[in-house]
Amino acid sequence: MEGKNIRLCFFLIFSVVLVTLFTVFNFPTEISDKSDMLMCATNSAWCSSSKNRILRPPTTTPAAAPLLRNNHTEDVPHHPLDPLTITEMNKVQKVIKSKFDGSVYSVHSLVLEDPDKSVVRAWTKGDALPTRKASVMARSAGTNYLLTVDVESGDVVEHDTSGISGFPLVTLEDMQNVMSVPFTNAHFNRTIVERGVDLNEVACLPFSPGWFGKNEDGRRLVKLECFTTKDTANFYMRPIEGIIIVTDLDAMEVVEIVDKGKHIPIPKAAGSDYRLNAENSATIKLASPISMEQPNGPNFVIENDHLVKWANxxxxxxxxxxxxxxxxxxxxxxxxxxxxxxxxxxxxxxxxxxxxxxxxxxxxxxxxxxxxxxxxxxxxxxxxxxxxxxxxxxxxxxxxxxxxxxxxxxxxxxxxxxxxSGDAAWRHTESPITGKLIREARPKVTxxxxxxxxxxxxxxxxxxxxxxxxxxxxxxxxxxxxxxxxxxxxxxxxxxxxxxxxxxxxxxxxxxxxxxxxxxxxxxxxxxxxxxxxxxxxxxxxxxxxxxxxxxxxxxxxxxxxxxxxxxxxxxxxxxxxxxxxxxxxxxxxxxxxxxxxxxxxxxxxxxxxxxxxxxxxxxxxxxxxxxxxxxxxxxxxxxxxxxxxxxxxxxxxxxxxxxxxxxxxxxxxxxxxxxxxxxxxxxxxxxxxxxxxxxxxxxxxxxxxxxxxxxxxxxxxxxxxxxxx
Amino acid sequence: MEGKNIRLCFFLIFSVVLVTLFTVFNFPTEISDKSDMLMCATNSAWCSSSKNRILRPPTTTPAAAPLLRNNHTEDVPHHPLDPLTITEMNKVQKVIKSKFDGSVYSVHSLVLEDPDKSVVRAWTKGDALPTRKASVMARSAGTNYLLTVDVESGDVVEHDTSGISGFPLVTLEDMQNVMSVPFTNAHFNRTIVERGVDLNEVACLPFSPGWFGKNEDGRRLVKLECFTTKDTANFYMRPIEGIIIVTDLDAMEVVEIVDKGKHIPIPKAAGSDYRLNAENSATIKLASPISMEQPNGPNFVIENDHLVKWANxxxxxxxxxxxxxxxxxxxxxxxxxxxxxxxxxxxxxxxxxxxxxxxxxxxxxxxxxxxxxxxxxxxxxxxxxxxxxxxxxxxxxxxxxxxxxxxxxxxxxxxxxxxxSGDAAWRHTESPITGKLIREARPKVTxxxxxxxxxxxxxxxxxxxxxxxxxxxxxxxxxxxxxxxxxxxxxxxxxxxxxxxxxxxxxxxxxxxxxxxxxxxxxxxxxxxxxxxxxxxxxxxxxxxxxxxxxxxxxxxxxxxxxxxxxxxxxxxxxxxxxxxxxxxxxxxxxxxxxxxxxxxxxxxxxxxxxxxxxxxxxxxxxxxxxxxxxxxxxxxxxxxxxxxxxxxxxxxxxxxxxxxxxxxxxxxxxxxxxxxxxxxxxxxxxxxxxxxxxxxxxxxxxxxxxxxxxxxxxxxxxxxxxxxx
Missing domain, CATH: 2.70.98.20 (Copper amine oxidase, catalytic domain)
Known part of the structure; x- marks a missing residue:
């Protein structure tokens, strides 16, 4: 038991460090002027590595074509349907904070609330934008909230959701946080160890429980299923079969552990890793690569970040x-x-x-x-x-x-x-029996x-x-x-x-x-x-x-x-x-x-x-x-x-x-x-x-x-x- | 009537000249040493223009990769399923000629007769080729013939086809020749002219009649449908509706003319032509063409003209x-x-x-x-x-x-x-909640x-x-x-x-x-x-x-x-x-x-x-x-x-x-x-x-x-x- 507890402790520390790092790099908890913190750090798992970015080559296509920018802090909306900008979201965040007035809350969705269709259809370039509003799905004290927030005025309209079952989508933080919950349960740790698996080499992933009746009523649940991460990046191929940890997502506590399948061995790691160079397998490479080339740059433009114009x-x-x-x-x-x-x-x-x-x-x-x-x-x-x-x-x-x-x-x-891809948009060859020499074909570009x-x-x-x-x-x-x-x-x-x-x-x-x-x-x-x-x-x-x-x-x-x-x-x-x-x-x-x-x-x-x-x-x-x-x-x-x-x-x-x-x-x-x-x-x-x-x-x-x-x-x-x- | 007959005469002369030219350039009636006659002449409607040929660029891929040749007179078979070569077909042609012994005949199909599957499956490279045989579908004196000809020995096996209805596929020559038959019919010429159409601007195309009962029994028919070729290359859009010329393909004579739809106007030519620069329409062109590029040449080889080897x-x-x-x-x-x-x-x-x-x-x-x-x-x-x-x-x-x-x-x-075409053969990004930074994707090449x-x-x-x-x-x-x-x-x-x-x-x-x-x-x-x-x-x-x-x-x-x-x-x-x-x-x-x-x-x-x-x-x-x-x-x-x-x-x-x-x-x-x-x-x-x-x-x-x-x-x-x- 001693060894198990140490391993558990180590895992928890590791988890906390991970969550902390994640928070620091991705979710600054205060609105600050350090707007570069918003950018995707190269060491963050949540973002892509900047060094992999492909920059658009210099182009002679219309000046309207923007260079896509890494820094979005200066983004402003140009179209009624443009997504909320960082500036706008920061404003809405303040409103939400004040709405929940110090209580614990979580934001499950914060997106543009589309203006009415008639308003959008009537809008033309050059018109003032319709009022910018945010649609917010949040939870606090076990209740779902559906809010419309006026970005500029901060006015909040709260919609009645009492008649609707279910919960908003889980947050990435819900998923991240719940992964460590099973390890707080002694029965869980015991059954894992009894299967000969090192607790340090276990990852439990949260899966939505669906809804089948009263078992899923009244509380927000996930069902965790565990895998051993030993000797492969493809832990999905190493399920610890039959164990399901039913967990309360709001309370972050184990509700029930289903523990079956002890007789089922954990599949071997060999052959499961798919990554390049994993297992030192030979890699098949095309001697003569084939590429889609367009050295003059694209024929499309993206105006104001979101309006794509191509062909007609x-x-x-x-x-x-x-x-x-x-x-x-x-x-x-x-x-x-x-x-x-x-x-x-x-x-x-x-x-x-x-x-x-x-x-x-x-x-x-x-x-x-x-x-x-x-x-x-x-x-x-x-x-x-x-x-x-x-x-x-x-x-x-x-x-x-x-x-x-x-x-x-x-x-x-x-x-x-x-x-x-080498196909024709249309083509015709006239049969020579008509005496006409016609062969017309057009490339298909999409x-x-x-x-x-x-x-x-x-x-x-x-x-x-x-x-x-x-x-x-x-x-x-x-x-x-x-x-x-x-x-x-x-x-x-x-x-x-x-x-x-x-x-x-x-x-x-x-x-x-x-x-x-x-x-x-x-x-x-x-x-x-x-x-x-x-x-x-x-x-x-x-x-x-x-x-x-x-x-x-x-x-x-x-x-x-x-x-x-x-x-x-x-x-x-x-x-x-x-x-x-x-x-x-x-x-x-x-x-x-x-x-x-x-x-x-x-x-x-x-x-x-x-x-x-x-x-x-x-x-x-x-x-x-x-x-x-x-x-x-x-x-x-x-x-x-x-x-x-x-x-x-x-x-x-x-x-x-x-x-x-x-x-x-x-x-x-x-x-x-x-x-x-x-x-x-x-x-x-x-x-x-x-x-x-x-x-x-x-x-x-x-x-x-x-x-x-x-x-x-x-x-x-x-x-x-x-x-x-x- | 005079004018019509002159036009008809002109048309017939034109047709004969066309057929003659066609025959000269494509179907030398004698086996000669002028083997370059077999090649695709640039002025022949039946072949592609040589000047449009894309030659394979110099390549460093295996030496086995052949340059595709225009001249096929030296082709020899290397594999039991290789098609009959020019040399082999010439031999078979001699056999057929002698088989029909001076009678009129037509060859409707002359292809390799595949050796038995067991023979092909047992064959390996280096083995002698199984006996080369031709399968021939021919007609002579109103009878279908299905022959197997031994290419080397010239032995002919004649198969019994008496129990089978139908005819072999039409030849290109059948189609070419039958197109002028309607113009030999006075009623046809009259009805065309009565519709205000110039006989010189009419093309009648042969369509297979299907089979619906006794009308299609006992003789080889086509049904010709006519179009005016005036002012458009796309004559298909200008049908002379309702006229069907039922024609005997062996006798090359009109059997029946269905003449309805006189009230139906011939659709206009305007807007029907699809060819480049037709009607002087503006042409839309991609400012920045996109191309599938492979400057090192392909990764496949074609061994001995027909065996394609690529990837696995x-x-x-x-x-x-x-x-x-x-x-x-x-x-x-x-x-x-x-x-x-x-x-x-x-x-x-x-x-x-x-x-x-x-x-x-x-x-x-x-x-x-x-x-x-x-x-x-x-x-x-x-x-x-x-x-x-x-x-x-x-x-x-x-x-x-x-x-x-x-x-x-x-x-x-x-x-x-x-x-x-820019798609992935497989890919996976691992969710960052697992703490693993994995993003693996592979290009799909086919x-x-x-x-x-x-x-x-x-x-x-x-x-x-x-x-x-x-x-x-x-x-x-x-x-x-x-x-x-x-x-x-x-x-x-x-x-x-x-x-x-x-x-x-x-x-x-x-x-x-x-x-x-x-x-x-x-x-x-x-x-x-x-x-x-x-x-x-x-x-x-x-x-x-x-x-x-x-x-x-x-x-x-x-x-x-x-x-x-x-x-x-x-x-x-x-x-x-x-x-x-x-x-x-x-x-x-x-x-x-x-x-x-x-x-x-x-x-x-x-x-x-x-x-x-x-x-x-x-x-x-x-x-x-x-x-x-x-x-x-x-x-x-x-x-x-x-x-x-x-x-x-x-x-x-x-x-x-x-x-x-x-x-x-x-x-x-x-x-x-x-x-x-x-x-x-x-x-x-x-x-x-x-x-x-x-x-x-x-x-x-x-x-x-x-x-x-x-x-x-x-x-x-x-x-x-x-x-x-x-």
């Missing part, structure tokens, strides 16, 4: 701690008329759902809602230049609030780059805005890709580490035919548990204005009844959805439709309503029972497509307070109100889904898997909007030579 | 007049053991189906099977360097046979390139083999993309020109609510008719050997029945398909499965059978009635996935003689034999499908739309096979400067 596109991009990024006021200049046309007022990842398919005690609760529980943007860390994004990328920083409301800078959170959220083990690469032809491709790529379950098995021949593993044996003593990933997107389409309709363009078999040598053909039947329930769409391959958002008040020259369609992909649908609590909470997975009437308060499809929520503030609930959606301001929701049955190739780190859906113009333009794009000719392309190191 | 991959690639390319003996070297492992014995596009959804007289028959009717490879013309493929691409030529059996060279038919088949108006970009992690991505991109229907309408407000247009009004007097595209792929998987099984990995809801706070979860249930009918798979989103091809005789260390899975995409399913003749002929669209027992003769899923076939020699028929497929040599078939409701953006040329499915390792490797790929570092990347022209 303009959109506002801001980092957001919950969704990652928000794209607002996406518009395209019509290549024929020169008019800037509305397409999407706002789009972002609204919620995720990651249910693991193992009903056993240490696993059943794993039904994560990563945006509402953890903050998909908060977990989006600095990108690796050259490897997360190509060499021609530029980067955007985020300013987020710590749990006391202090702003800090997350460097290089978003990268923006033009992509050419613009990608990317961030990567690392939710503990998993990494979600999120791409918003804008095509010059008006298409928006929204792609989610899954990589990182599959969370695994310890097992006593080392070969499938040890497993009885009727025994359920709930997954795949990936390596000795390791099961990759079956799970799903769903990402729900909020897509407030405004096709040439706010009033739009949702049209089900149904394709169905029609019989010719003897009027043609053909028996049958496929007929198009268009139906406008009148109310929200008519737009609850479960995709069926054998009964297909296209799904259009059109403006019924605006037509092309030949009389088609202008529109966009959503082109589904990643169409996995949840197989959980609709009444199962996790499914009720993430009911946005009940359909792939939804359309709701625009309502400023309906943004987070799993609920505003998603953590331990009961599922009464969800997209399903809103949609079931069945409001009118014909020729109204409507919001389209799309749920991208993946079933994942892990395989050995996912060990110890998973090759990227992607799926993306499209928002695609359909009779929006009079004709092909990229008709007049020039082909590449040799003399226009860069002149390159091999790198010196090659 | 090796595969044999040969152009094929029917499928486009055939990939054979695709193998990957296991990064852990160094062993070269079988994955796919052969893969290729087997058949297409493009039914238009208009039952009217001029449209109902448009139910094309482009591989079996026209030759998907025959229509794959020279690629446009820089625009069809990126700058770092290399090119492969094809040698095909003309209708008299003479070989000719199709230059630059295939391009091969490495692709880096290898693409591409060809583009131009089937009259449409262009199909076909990509076989090999990933270093073992995945094969097979992608079809649709672009080119949507075939349209003339109409009297210029605005949708003229159309009665109950009137069916069968499509979308795209521009004045132009309807883009609704249609589907299906491409069926033959995928002879050999996972670590030929004997494989097909496993339905079914995902289904399971209830916990009170044993867990969770009500439900998703359970994996694996079923091995015993016979072919059990592997006729209609995908259902709400009832999902993974589909694995495994080797039940080989297991990983932890006991999983090694396997690959097919990951569906482009999942459109045909809505035609299964008994409808076009659907019977293209019955491969009845299911997305099929598995058959390997049979050397079952390669073309729409039938060997697809042209006017009745549908009795199809994948459906073979599969309905319900042979055993468990632990057998099996072939996987996948049908990629697109529904296409045209929209105005598709006018006058269509922005590329893509879909691709994957063949993905699943417990094939012990672990992530790209774990040890090195990240990019700045000093390894090329040094580029702007082009002089910029």
């Amino acid at each position: 596109w303009e959109f506002h991009l801001r980092p957001d701690p919950r969704s990652g990024v928000m794209i607002s006021e996406a518009k395209m200049r019509d290549p024929d008329t020169g008019v800037l046309r509305d397409i999407m007022y706002q789009g972002f990842a609204s919620e995720l759902f990651v249910p693991y398919m193992d009903p056993e005690e240490a696993w059943y609760f794993k039904t994560y809602m990563d945006a509402g529980e953890y903050g998909f943007g908060l977990q989006a860390l600095a990108l690796d230049p050259l490897n997360d994004c190509p060499r021609n990328a530029e980067y955007m920083d985020a300013v987020f609030a710590a749990s006391d409301g202090t702003p800090y800078v997350r460097e290089n959170m978003v990268c923006i780059f033009e992509r050419y 613009l990608v805005a990317r961030y990567v959220a690392s939710l503990a083990n998993y990494d979600y690469v999120m791409d918003w890709e804008f095509h010059a032809d008006g298409l928006i491709h929204i792609k989610v790529s899954l990589t990182g580490i599959v969370i695994v379950k310890g097992t006593s098995y080392v070969n499938m021949n040890q497993v009885n035919a009727d025994e359920e593993l709930y997954g795949t044996l990936l390596s000795d003593n390791i099961i990759g548990v079956v799970h799903d990933h769903y990402v729900n997107f909020y897509l407030d389409m405004d096709i040439d204005g706010s009033d739009n309709s949702f049209v089900n363009v149904h394709l169905q078999r029609e019989y010719t009844k003897g009027k043609s040598p053909r028996m049958s053909y496929m007929k198009v039947n268009k139906t406008v959805a009148k109310t929200e329930k008519e737009a609850q769409i479960k995709l069926k391959l054998s009964d297909p439709s296209e799904f259009h958002v059109v403006n019924p008040n605006k037509h092309t020259k030949v009389g088609n309503p202008v529109g966009y369609k959503v082109v589904p992909a990643g169409t996995a649908a949840s197989l959980l029972d609709p009444a199962d609590p996790p499914q009720k909470r993430s009911a946005f997975t009940n359909n792939q497509i939804w359309v709701t009437q625009y309502n400023k308060s309906e943004k987070w499809s799993g609920g505003l307070f998603a953590y331990q929520s009961h599922g009464e503030d969800t997209l399903q609930v809103w949609s079931d109100r069945d409001r009118s959606i014909e020729n109204k301001d409507i919001v389209l929701w799309y749920t991208l889904g993946f079933h994942h049955v892990p395989c050995q190739e996912d060990y110890p780190i998973m090759p990227t898997v992607s799926a993306g859906f499209d928002l695609k113009p359909v009779n929006f333009f009079e004709r092909n909007p990229v008709l007049r794009i020039a082909p590449y000719v040799e003399s226009d392309l860069p002149v390159c030579k091999a790198a010196a190191a090659a | 991959w090796e595969f044999h690639l040969r152009p094929d007049p029917r499928s486009g390319v055939m990939i054979s003996e695709a193998k990957m070297r296991d990064p852990d053991t160094g062993v070269l492992r079988d994955i796919m014995y052969q893969g290729f596009a087997s058949e297409l189906f493009v039914p238009y959804m208009d039952p009217e007289e001029a449209w109902y028959f448009k139910t094309y099977m482009d591989a079996g009717e026209y030759g998907f490879g025959l229509q794959a013309l020279a690629l446009d360097p820089l625009n069809d493929c990126p700058r770092n691409a290399e090119y492969m030529d094809a040698v095909f046979a003309a209708s008299d059996g003479t070989p000719y060279v199709r230059e630059n038919m295939v391009c091969i390139f490495e692709r880096y 290898l693409v083999a591409r060809y583009v088949a131009s089937l009259a108006n449409y262009d199909y970009v076909m990509d076989w993309e090999f990933h270093a992690d073992g995945l094969i991505h097979i992608k079809v991109s649709l672009t080119g020109i949507v075939i349209v229907k003339g109409t009297s309408y210029v605005n949708m407000n003229q159309v009665n609510a109950d009137e069916e247009l069968y499509g979308t009004l795209l521009s004045d007097n132009i309807i883009g008719v609704v249609h589907d595209h299906y491409v069926n792929f033959y995928l002879d998987m050999d996972i670590d050997g030929s004997d494989n099984s097909f496993v339905n990995v079914h995902l289904q809801r399971e209830y916990t029945k009170g044993k867990s706070p969770r009500m439900s979860y998703m359970k994996v249930n694996k079923t091995v398909a015993k016979t072919e009918k059990e592997a006729q798979i209609k995908l259902k989103l709400s009832d999902p499965s993974e589909f694995h091809v495994v080797n039940p005789n080989k297991h990983t260390k932890v006991g999983n059978p090694v396997g690959y899975k097919v990951v569906p995409a482009g999942t459109a399913a045909s809505l035609l009635d299964p008994a409808d003749p076009p659907q019977k002929r293209s019955a491969f669209t009845n299911n997305q996935i099929w598995v058959t027992q390997y049979n050397k003769s079952e390669k073309w899923s729409g039938g060997l003689f697809a042209y006017q076939s009745h549908g009795e020699d199809t994948l459906q028929v073979w599969s309905d034999r319900d042979r055993s497929i468990e632990n057998k040599d099996i072939v996987l078939w996948y049908t990629l499908g697109f529904h296409h409701v045209p929209c105005q953006e598709d006018y006058p040329i269509m922005p590329t739309v893509s879909a691709g499915f994957d063949l993905k390792p699943v417990n094939f490797f012990e672990r992530n096979p790209v774990l040890r790929i090195a990240p990019y570092v700045e000093s390894d990347l090329p040094v580029c400067k702007a082009a002089a022209a910029a």
